[in-house]
Amino acid sequence: MKAVVIAAGKGVRLKPVTDHIPKCMAGIKGKPILEHVLERLVKGGAEEIHLVVGYMKDVIEDHFGPEFNGVKLNYFVQKEPKGTAHAVSLVENYVGEKFLITNGDVLTGTKNYQKLMETDEFEKVDGIILARKVNDPWRYGVLKTEGMKVTDIIEKPSPGEEPSNLINSGVYRFRKDFFESIKNTQLSIRNEYELVDSIKDYIKKGKDVQINYCEGSCIDIATPDDLERADSMMDEVFPR
Numbered sequence: 001m002k003a004v005v006i007a008a009g010k011g012v013r014l015k016p017v018t019d020h021i022p023k024c025m026a027g028i029k030g031k032p033i034l035e036h037v038l039e040r041l042v043k044g045g046a047e048e049i050h051l052v053v054g055y056m057k058d059v060i061e062d063h064f065g066p067e068f069n070g071v072k073l074n075y076f077v078q079k080e081p082k083g084t085a086h087a088v089s090l091v092e093n094y095v096g097e098k099f100l101i102t103n104g105d106v107l108t109g110t111k112n113y114q115k116l117m118e119t120d121e122f123e124k125v126d127g128i129i130l131a132r133k134v135n136d137p138w139r140y141g142v143l144k145t146e147g148m149k150v151t152d153i154i155e156k157p158s159p160g161e162e163p164s165n166l167i168n169s170g171v172y173r174f175r176k177d178f179f180e181s182i183k184n185t186q187l188s189i190r191n192e193y194e195l196v197d198s199i200k201d202y203i204k205k206g207k208d209v210q211i212n213y214c215e216g217s218c219i220d221i222a223t224p225d226d227l228e229r230a231d232s233m234m235d236e237v238f239p240r
Contacts, residue, residue: 001045001046001047001096001098001099001100001117001173002046002047002048002049002050002094002095002096002099002100003041003046003048003049003050003099003100003101003102003113003117004049004050004052004088004091004095004099004100004101004102005034005037005038005041005049005050005051005052005102005103005104006052006084006087006088006101006102006103006104006195007022007024007034007051007052007053007054007060007104007105008022008052008053008054008055008057008078008081008087009022009023009024009054009055009081009104009105010022010023010054010055010081011023011024011026011055011105011222013222013223014026014221014222014223014224014227017224017227020056021056021059022053022054022055022056022057022059022060023055023104023105023221024037024060024104024105025056025059025060025063026221026227028107028221028227028230028231028234029231029234032063033104033105033107033221033230034060034064034104035063035064036107036234037102037104037106037107038064038068038069039069040108040109040110040113041100041102041113042068042069042070042071043110043113043114044110044111044112044113044114044116044117045113045114045117045118046071046100046113046117047071048071048072048074049068049071049072049073049074050074050076050091050094050095051064051073051074051075051076051104052076052077052078052087052088052090052091053075053076053077053078054077054078054079054080054081054087055081057075057077060075061075074094076090076091076094077090078090081192082192082193083188083190083192083193083194083195084103084192084193084194084195084196085182085185085192085193085194085195085197085198086192086193087195088101088182088195088198089179089182089183089193092176092179092182095176096176097175097176098173098174098175098176099173099174099176100113100116100117100171100172100173101171101172101173101174101195102170102171102172103170103171103220105220105221105222106169106170106171106218106219106220106221107217107218107219107221107230107234108130108169108171108214108216108217108218108219109215109216109217111215111216112130112171112212112214112215112216112218113171115212115215116128116130116171116172116173116212117173122173122210122212124208125208125209125210126174126175126177126178126202126207126208126209127150127172127173127174127175127178127199127202127207127208127209127210128172128173128174128209128210128211128212129143129150129168129169129171129172129199129209129210129211129212130168130169130170130171130172130211130212130214130218131143131166131167131168131169131211131212131213131214132166132167132169132213132214132218133165133166133167133213134165134167135165137157137162137164137165137166137167138156138157138158138159138160138161138162139156140156140167140168141153141154141155141156141167141168141196142154142155142157142162142163142164142165142166142167142168143163143164143166143167143168143211144163144164145163145164145166145211148210148211149208149209149210150203150209150210150211151203152200152203153168153196153199153200153203155196166211168196169214169218169220170220171218172199174202177207178198178202180205181198181199181201181202181205182195182198184198184201185197185198185201217233
């Protein structure tokens with residue numbers, strides 16, 4: 001299965017680290033975040049990886065080159081920061097019937113990628129969202145579910161109004177018809193085309209989008225504190 005990695009972000013909240021490198025190239029245990037992600041994607045079964053790059057893209061391309069651990073890397077340039085849905089739209093003609101999407105600044109263990117790429121277990125569903133349980137769901141995109149089926153995603157609800165303690169981890173698998181929902185996506189209040197809005201449109205079309213519970217830990221590297229925390233727990237909780 002082909003994997004799409006969104007690695008175009010600047011990482012404003014990681015300044016001053018990101019003054020000279022893209023967010024996904026910030027170091028953990030002496031290696032860029034993105035390198036840890038690619039290691040686990042390859043071991044999880046990715047046959048080819050599409051990297052959507054943007055801010056300081058040359059840093060990424062010079063570091064990784066045309067392949068990683070024997071797996072071909074393809075680079076797609078998002079020339080303007082138009083959002084995550086726009087980033088994924090660039091690979092429409094280069095994926096198979098099913099494909100995986102992950103944010104380049106999200107760390108999780110190999111097993112989570114492997115499970116999403118095993119087509120037999122989720123053969124009949126249209127989409128899968130890697131879901132994790134947290135104690136403070138109001139800080140994230142919260143998943144509203146009926147059993148294992150996702151019926152909505154509520155972005156940062158008020159404390160006490162969240163429909164569950166399950167949040168969107170930023171790792172997905174979809175069928176290729178998901179691109180129709182990407183094309184339907186409208187600009188958000190942040191003036192970007194948001195992947196979450198595309199997913200909500202996909203759900204409204206009646207598509208069967210289900211959760212897959214995260215095994216082990218998962219962390220979205222957004223701040224220097226996240227970077228420090230990931231560095232201290234890397235080998236223990238994000239197994240390769």
